[in-house]
Amino acid sequence: xxxxxxxxxxxxxxxxxxxxxxxxxxxxxxxxxxxxxxxxxxxxxxxxxxxxxxxxxxxxxxxxxxxxxxxxxxxxxxxxxxxxxxxxxxxxxxxxxxxxxxxxxxxxxxxxxxxxxxxxxxxxxxxxxxxxxxxxxxxxxxxxxxxxxxxxxxxxxxxxxxxxxxxxxxxxxxxxxxxxxxxxxxxxxxxxxxxxxxxxxxxxxxxxxxxxxxxxxxxxxxxxxxxxxxxxxxxxxxxxxxxxxxxxxxxxxxxxxxxxxxxxxxxxxxxxxxxxxxxxxxxxxxxxxxxxxxxxxxxxxxxxxxxxxxxxxxxxxxxxxxxxxxxxxxxxxxxxxxxxxxxxxxxxxxxxxxxxxxxxxxxxxxxxxxxxxxxxxxxxxxxxxxxx
Amino acid sequence: xxxxxxxxxxxxxxxxxxxxxxxxxxxxxxxxxxxxxxxxxxxxxxxxxxxxxxxxxxxxxxxxxxxxxxxxxxxxxxxxxxxxxxxxxxxxxxxxxxxxxxxxxxxxxxxxxxxxxxxxxxxxxxxxxxxxxxxxxxxxxxxxxxxxxxxxxxxxxxxxxxxxxxxxxxxxxxxxxxxxxxxxxxxxxxxxxxxxxxxxxxxxxxxxxxxxxxxxxxxxxxxxxxxxxxxxxxxxxxxxxxxxxxxxxxxxxxxxxxxxxxxxxxxxxxxxxxxxxxxxxxxxxxxxxxxxxxxxxxxxxxxxxxxxxxxxxxxxxxxxxxxxxxxxxxxxxxxxxxxxxxxxxxxxxxxxxxxxxxxxxxxxxxxxxxxxxxxxxxxxxxxxxxxx
Numbered sequence: 001x002x003x004x005x006x007x008x009x010x011x012x013x014x015x016x017x018x019x020x021x022x023x024x025x026x027x028x029x030x031x032x033x034x035x036x037x038x039x040x041x042x043x044x045x046x047x048x049x050x051x052x053x054x055x056x057x058x059x060x061x062x063x064x065x066x067x068x069x070x071x072x073x074x075x076x077x078x079x080x081x082x083x084x085x086x087x088x089x090x091x092x093x094x095x096x097x098x099x100x101x102x103x104x105x106x107x108x109x110x111x112x113x114x115x116x117x118x119x120x121x122x123x124x125x126x127x128x129x130x131x132x133x134x135x136x137x138x139x140x141x142x143x144x145x146x147x148x149x150x151x152x153x154x155x156x157x158x159x160x161x162x163x164x165x166x167x168x169x170x171x172x173x174x175x176x177x178x179x180x181x182x183x184x185x186x187x188x189x190x191x192x193x194x195x196x197x198x199x200x201x202x203x204x205x206x207x208x209x210x211x212x213x214x215x216x217x218x219x220x221x222x223x224x225x226x227x228x229x230x231x232x233x234x235x236x237x238x239x240x241x242x243x244x245x246x247x248x249x250x251x252x253x254x255x256x257x258x259x260x261x262x263x264x265x266x267x268x269x270x271x272x273x274x275x276x277x278x279x280x281x282x283x284x285x286x287x288x289x290x291x292x293x294x295x296x297x298x299x300x301x302x303x304x305x306x307x308x309x310x311x312x313x314x315x316x317x318x319x320x321x322x323x324x325x326x327x328x329x330x331x332x333x334x335x336x337x338x339x340x341x342x343x344x345x346x347x348x349x350x351x352x353x354x355x356x357x358x359x360x361x362x363x364x365x366x367x368x369x370x371x372x373x374x375x376x377x378x379x380x381x382x383x384x385x386x387x388x
Numbered sequence: 389x390x391x392x393x394x395x396x397x398x399x400x401x402x403x404x405x406x407x408x409x410x411x412x413x414x415x416x417x418x419x420x421x422x423x424x425x426x427x428x429x430x431x432x433x434x435x436x437x438x439x440x441x442x443x444x445x446x447x448x449x450x451x452x453x454x455x456x457x458x459x460x461x462x463x464x465x466x467x468x469x470x471x472x473x474x475x476x477x478x479x480x481x482x483x484x485x486x487x488x489x490x491x492x493x494x495x496x497x498x499x500x501x502x503x504x505x506x507x508x509x510x511x512x513x514x515x516x517x518x519x520x521x522x523x524x525x526x527x528x529x530x531x532x533x534x535x536x537x538x539x540x541x542x543x544x545x546x547x548x549x550x551x552x553x554x555x556x557x558x559x560x561x562x563x564x565x566x567x568x569x570x571x572x573x574x575x576x577x578x579x580x581x582x583x584x585x586x587x588x589x590x591x592x593x594x595x596x597x598x599x600x601x602x603x604x605x606x607x608x609x610x611x612x613x614x615x616x617x618x619x620x621x622x623x624x625x626x627x628x629x630x631x632x633x634x635x636x637x638x639x640x641x642x643x644x645x646x647x648x649x650x651x652x653x654x655x656x657x658x659x660x661x662x663x664x665x666x667x668x669x670x671x672x673x674x675x676x677x678x679x680x681x682x683x684x685x686x687x688x689x690x691x692x693x694x695x696x697x698x699x700x701x702x703x704x705x706x707x708x709x710x711x712x713x714x715x716x717x718x719x720x721x722x723x724x725x726x727x728x729x730x731x732x733x734x735x736x737x738x739x740x741x742x743x744x745x746x747x748x749x750x751x752x753x754x755x756x757x758x759x760x761x762x763x764x765x766x767x768x769x770x771x772x773x774x775x776x
Contacts, residue, residue: 002634007403226603
């Protein structure tokens with residue numbers, strides 16, 4: 001049953017080959033000082049950096065830079081970014097990059113005018129912003145996190161061995177996002193397929209929760225079918241515009257709050273994966289892939305009817321003459337086959353995890369209560385053991 | 389392939405059994421003068437009117453009323469509403485009703501400060517507003533049109549025998565909408581099922597266009613499957629909250645711009661149905677139902693592959709060993725069976741149309757160019773003939 005909820009997603013999206021024109025429409029709405037946030041410099045190689053600088057200058061902006069945002073943005077980098085934004089008196093934070101850069105930009109945006117320690121306030125105590133928020137805009141270079149149209153922001157604290165996500169309200173959503181599928185062509189295959197699985201995982205975290213049969217479930221089945229279809233085309237030809245554009249659009253709708261409305265959600269795979277990320281610094285989507293099959297096989301008996309539905313409606317498993325368990329397992333096997341075909345990392349050993357990290361992994365894993373089974377520490381340990 | 393587009397839907401939705409609380413959150417954002425717009429008085433019988441008045445008064449509002457909005461709001465009524473809104477110096481137009489009331493409120497909102505004749509400017513010349521727009525809020529009592537989260541506004545001119553819809557931009561979308569599925573329980577069955585088919589028709593108009601295989605198509609298949617499933621439950625038990633809430637949510641997403649993004653759309657069924665509405669004043673959803681099967685059977689050969697896809701993915705038709713034509717026709721027959729089961733009016737005779745109205749019907753039908761076949765006048769005549 002659809003529970004009570006509110007829905008509002010005010011982010012304006014510019015989508016397609018001419019999406020960059022959106023910057024010319026949006027930039028005049030903000031003050032002069034723009035903090036340009038980006039990652040390791042791939043946007044300089046691709047020419048995107050020059051393109052953005054040119055548009056900013058043409059719009060009369062004063063540009064301040066905050067480069068070097070890492071794939072798992074750290075709390076140390078966050079403190080540095082906040083200082084830069086304060087010095088720049090930033091009127092707009094423009095994130096040019098993937099989900100990490102966008103997540104980081106949001107973290108900075110709620111911290112510039114915050115008197116408290118943002119790590120403690122937002123990521124340890126999960127409090128909401130009570131200060132002025134600097135508006136964020138986004139030019140997306142990598143698909144997967146959905147960060148371009150939501151309030152999600154994940155920050156890593158290596159000292160504390162924690163990687164924690166805060167899902168902020170609509171006032172922290174990017175004001176606008178520029179989504180040009182062609183920009184994602186140059187992404188290395190490893191990052192591309194990791195992003196594909198990140199999308200799949202977002203949907204599964206919301207799909208495998210509750211006993212509902214609501215519109216969201218049907219929408220999610222549609223998103224998954226589209227993703228599976230397009231991912232295999234993109235794998236063969238990363239420059240297939242149709243596939244890449246549909247995947248980009250799917251990613252946005254997988255995590256822009258729509259499909260979670262009125263239903264419970266799980267997110268335990270993200271907690272397990274983020275623990276792996278905290279101790280290994282591995283690529284986010286791969287950490288999710290590496291723990292997914294052991295987790296889903298563990299919870300399958302508790303959510304059997306939905307695993308069966310998943311097999312039939314998403315993977316076209318024919319249920320005739322089979323037990324529910326057999327149908328459900330056939331669905332998981334179909335997903336596993338697809339994951340291997342994409343070239344995803346299917347175990348945490350290949351991501352750099354070692355047996356002696358087991359305690360750290362277990363300790364870094366937050367326990368959620370929206371899944372089919374609330375895990376205990378022993379079960380988390382077992383799932384990690386099965387993931388090596 | 390996903391074409392280039394922008395997406396922005398800023399409407400805030402309050403959904404569920406406690407959705408009316410949203411009024412308390414929204415009303416303080418607007419000035420004192422509220423123009424309360426509603427229809428024939430069913431909201432007085434149901435108690436909703438008293439409830440809304442109480443909330444408006446508790447929020448210190450000055451209430452001005454504009455009652456009697458008819459199912460097909462007329463241009464005459466529009467002129468009257470504009471005068472009322474001007475006299476009231478309305479800071480907010482609050483529409484309490486179904487799609488007609490909401491459509492009408494939007495028409496008033498763009499006309500209050502407009503120096504020109506709104507019928508001519510917006511509905512004959514399809515121009516965009518160049519004046520101040522009075523904000524609109526909505527309390528929805530009937531499901532189907534999607535008007536609660538889009539810029540659509542259909543107005544009827546009986547003298548000119550025209551019923552025309554203008555799809556306004558996001559600045560005309562309701563600022564907020566209150567969606568409580570329980571409010572829809574009291575709706576007579578005729579209106580309820582007409583609304584169900586209105587939803588289906590909105591999806592089909594967007595689905596049956598272009599040769600694309602994009603995320604939108606998968607989303608629409610999900611929406612249709614959910615609608616078919618829930619509609620049959622609601623038919624047996626109109627107070628089944630799960631069914632009614634999912635249908636309400638499906639209706640919103642069927643026509644809030646999402647599924648049309650990046651693709652072509654048709655809308656010829658609406659043009660045919662609106663012509664029927666213009667000459668008979670019949671219920672909107674029923675006019676769509678009455679012309680749908682003749683239209684779809686006429687265009688099937690031109691969009692065969694998508695009609696086949698529709699049969700397999702929406703109606704679970706098994707394509708094994710059948711020709712594409714047979715599969716496609718089996719899908720249409722399945723839809724026809726569902727329509728009859730709902731009790732929809734399947735011909736225009738039962739809606740009051742007579743053979744001598746044929747010329748008027750053909751003349752009132754706008755010809756769209758997004759479908760699988762751009763109709764000529766003779767084909768329109770044939771489709772109407774097959775609809776008697």
